[in-house]
Every structure is written in structure tokens, then in C-alpha cells.
Amino acid sequence: SCVLVTGANGFIAQHCVALLLSEGYHVIGTVRSQAKVGQVLDLHGRNLNLSVVVVEDITSVDSYLSALQQPSSGPDAILHLAAPFHYNTTDLENDLMIPAVRGSTAVLDAARSWGTVRRVVHTNSFAGIYDAAKGPQPGKVYTAEDWSPLTYEDGVRAPAAAVAYRASKAVAEKAAWKWMEDNASAATTFDLVSLNPAMVFGAFLPGAAPRTPEQLNTSNQIVYGVVSAGADGAVPPTRGPVWVGVRDVALAHVRALQVPGAGGGRFMLAAGVYCNQEIADVAREVAGKKHAGDIPRGTPGAREADSHFGVDAGETERVLGIKWQGLREVLSELLPQLFEIQERG
Template identity: 40%
Template sequence: MTLDWTIPKGTVVLVTGGTGFIGAHCIQVLLENGFRVKAAVRSKTKGEQLVKSFNKYESALTFGIIEDVSDYYSLVRLAEGCSGILHLASPYTYAVKDFAKELLDPALKGTQTVMEAAAAHKSIKRVVITSSFAAVFDATKGLQPNVVLTEEDFSPLTYEDGVNASDPAVAYRASKIVGERAAWDFISQRKPSFDISVLCPPMVYGPLATTELLSSLDNLNFSNLTIWKMATSGSATPVPPTKGPVYVDVRDLAFAHFRALVVPEAANQRFMVSAGDYSNQQICDDLRDNLSTSRAKHVPIGTPYQNTEPEHFTTDSSKAIEILGVTFRPIKDSVLDLVNQLYSYIE
């Protein structure tokens, strides 16, 4: 029932990271459900491209320019008149040299600034934080066969661990838990008039909400670029090992964001949003079985229908299913829709 929604239909929701892979899908779901959206973007060009992508919604989507999401005064101005915030903007790159400056500080200060900006406006009732499976998983424990990970699990990494990390992957994982903990600390210490909801997705796959924002395939988000490169690498190419063996479709994740924003029971709750296990061999099998012949011939054959991956942890998203009403697409739908979309883009 929309009458019970925490955020009233027709009101304005601020979305940080709105031009990103997940953010654009979140904007689409919000618009489809009768909300107005204000996207925080880094440039006028990006903002205009975003608005053009959703032009059928006319004036329901606007944008404001903010080069740095940790810019408090700019973010406060953008948040004025909003009823909720989806905070997705956070660095995701391993091509870094200064872990603190390029990963940890943007994640930490970005979240802190979003929380402060929300506190500056009594109209804001909820902030949804996009965290990560990286904030759940303790990589020092290995693959943990027979272990079921849920939203009750937290990475033990600290800011100092990230700064002193031996490689960017550890620093990135630290940035996610540090950013998330900043939100929980704000709630417990400041007790603001708004509440939060935190989502922890694993690898995110699926088609783009729009190709309008895609300048070239080289600029695809990391997870989808990995799929595209594998799907076009050639039949004799070995199937690469699966590095992140749990996934969620971007469309299901976007729906989870929407529901986390409006469902009263999501207040100050954390959710694992994972569809379950997959392997790269399974993806290749699905693509070869379902793509057209001209496209399927470029997909690695590997060892068809055999799972040669080591045993690993599983995930339990029953809380998200029960409270948010999320359902999960199979990995086949995610990768097929993506690969066919990208072939159409280049042809």
C-alpha cells in the first residue's frame, strides 16, 4: 500500500551516483513508481545526458552539479526539498596509488556528508546507503565452505587496515565497511529525525538502464566489462576463474533500493541482497546455449556444465525477500540481456 510508504509518492528523492550503472537503474525505478528525482552529477554534460535518457518522464528528473559528494554546502543545497536520499556515489577502482586519498576518504567523508546534509532538512525521512558484500565478507577466512553469510556479518577491516593495505583490493574492501560504519555511527550518536537502510550487494550484473551515458565499451562498469570481455574472447579461450562467486541482477538491486526507501519496516535495517551462487563456466554455458549462433561462437567452451570451482560460502537474502519483497533473476537473464544489449550497441 502506497499510503504506508515512508516516502510519499510524488515527492523528490536525491540520488548520488545517479549516472552510474546501479544509480541509473535506481532512478528508473523511482520514476516508474511516481517519484521525482534530483540526481547529483559531476558535470553539466553528464546531467544533460541523464535527463535525455529518461525524457519520457519530462520534468520529473532534474540534476544538480556537485564535483565532490563530500562538499557539504553543495550537498545541503541539493538536498533541499527532498524527502529521501539514495547514496550510491563511492569510488570503485583498483587503479589507485594513495589508498586514503582515492578510496577511504571519499567513501568515509562522502557518507558523513550525506548524513549531515540529510540532518539539515527535516523533510528527509530516510537515507538508503549502498554498501557492499565487501563490507560483509572477511577475506582473511578464505572461501569458508559450508558458511552462510548474511547481513549480520561484518568485515573486520578498519580505516588503518585500508591505509596500510598491501594491495588496492584490501583498501577497497576497507573503504566499503568504513563508509557504512560512518552511517551507523551517525545514527547511534546523533539520533537524527531520519532513519537509514543499508544494502549489501555482491557482484552486480545486467543490462544498462540506458546506453546514452556509455561513450564506449571501455567505459563499462567493472563487472559488466568482465562479462563482455569473456563473452567475446573466443571459443578456445580458457574460462577464467570466478573471483566473486555470488551475484545480483542490477534490476533486482534497483528495486531493492526503492523498497528500502519506502517500506517502513526497513528503517535502520541492513540487508544482504544476493541472488546466490554462480560460476563463469555457468555463464559461458548459458551464453552459448542461448545467444544467436553468430554471437555464441565467440564464447569460451571450457568444460561445459561442469563446476570445477572450489567450494565456497553461500549467502542468505531471506530478510530482503521478506521485508523488501525482492525476487531474484537467474544469472542467465542477467548476462544474456547484457550481452545482447552490448552487441546491439556496437552493431
């Protein structure tokens, strides 16, 4: 069967594509410029089950329809991962809100037009679950039943791009569920699954790690910020404080396609809470002699877990059959790539 993966060059999507190909799926990746087509094909060794198309504008259904032109070329399922995740803008509406929110429904419009799609999986976020404005909330345990109250207006008027990003994800998710409701009577051929990952840490596919720290995806920049702070540096304050490994996120995407009962479901993807001190402690253990001494010590063993909310992703473990990777395992794979970027830069 054939899966369309939007934003196929992205950090998480590259793992989804690799896993789908390894399980024998046909994959159509979308990217937004011609230059990225060859890069994605190369990344997967020019696998014959992979094709890559340009969707110039993820907010336009026509962009999708003209990218897959032949009749009956619609995919059987869609993983929608393309959305901005960066904080480098002051035009919050055009650079964060619109691509996320209109992108969320345009791909559903395309799915309806193709008529071949049986399931759409949207990559939403823990930002659509928790209420950052409530602060640390010690004792509170978030589950996939919780909803962020952020609105479109909150995003447009946000005091910082990070807040607008959270709003973009929360509002994009709500827009997708509303689309499903509004189209329920129209004999839609597909159901929707929402995956809501926490901060995703993990290695890139071989050959896909960026060359400079600035090009690192936003979530891995957190780890880079800790391990590159220098032996005498301070451990930067935690921004998270919930995380998940990228391989588990990719596995959840594939399982979300495969598990019949996942349809209509909303799943939090979270290995647990973390703090940057924990990243520093684990990183010093797994970094190897050459680099361990350069990682800030901070206050070894100090943990922030009791001072803020926790998470329960047990439902995801049960329904999608996932056992989360630990921080040691994930950092062991990621750190060599980060040190290479650091040494180059």
C-alpha cells in the same frame, strides 16, 4: 514525494532513477560535473519530474547544501549511491577511502541540515559483510548479520586496489551506522537503511551503455571478460563469487524507501553464488548463433559452489518482497549490449 539520488549517472543509480520516475516520484539526481547533467536528463527523456544538480564534492556537506539552495528544497528521502568502484588507482586513500567514507557521512550531515528527510538508503556492499581474508570457507553461509573486519588502515595499506575498495565499502558503512548512533539524541528526522549488494550484473538503460570495454562499470567487466575471452581462450578465474541482477538491486532501493519496517535494517542483495564457468555456459545458451561460438567453453557444467561459502538473503526476500532474477534472464538482456561494445572496439 521527492527522492535525492547521488551519483545519478552510475550503472545502478540510472535504474533506480528510472524506477522512481515510473512510480511517480520526483527525483533530484546529483552528478559531479555539469557535462553529466544533460546526459542524465536525456537518459530519462527529459522527464519533468527529474532535475539534476551538480554536487562537486560528495565529501562536503556544503557542496550538497549549495546544490539545493532554496529554503524548503530538501528532499523527503535519499538514495546514496555515489562512491568509487574501480581499481585504477595507486592512491588508495584519496581515490577510494576518502570519497567512500567521508561521502557516507557528508550526505547524512546534509540530510540533518535539510530537516525534511525521513529515510536515507545507503548502497553499501557484500564487501561489508564477508571476510575475504578467511578464503573460500566451504560450508559457511553469510547473512546480513555478518561484518567484514576491514578497517580504514587496511584500506590505506592494501596490497591491491580491489582490497582497498572492499575496505572503503566496509568502513563507509560502519561510519554511517556510527553517525546514526552519535546523532540518535539529536532528534534526527530520518532512519537509515543499508543495502549490501553482491557483484551486480545487468543491462544499461537504452542509450546508456558505454562505448568501450574500458568504460564498462567494474562488475559488468566480469561478464565482458568471460564472453570476450575468445573461442580458444580460457574462462578467466572467478573473482566474485556472489552476484545479483541490477533490476533487483534497483527494486530493492525503491522498496527500502517504501517499506516502513525496513528502517534501521541491513539487507544483503544476492541472487546466489556463481562462477565464471557458469557465466560462460549460460552465455553460450543465450548469446545467439552469431556470438555463441566465440565464447570460451572451458569445462561445461563445472561449478565451484561447493568449494566456497554460500549466502542466505532470505530476510531481504521477506522484508523487501524481492524474488531474484536468474542469470539467464539477466545475461539475455546484457549480452547484446556487450557484443555491441565488443564489435565497436
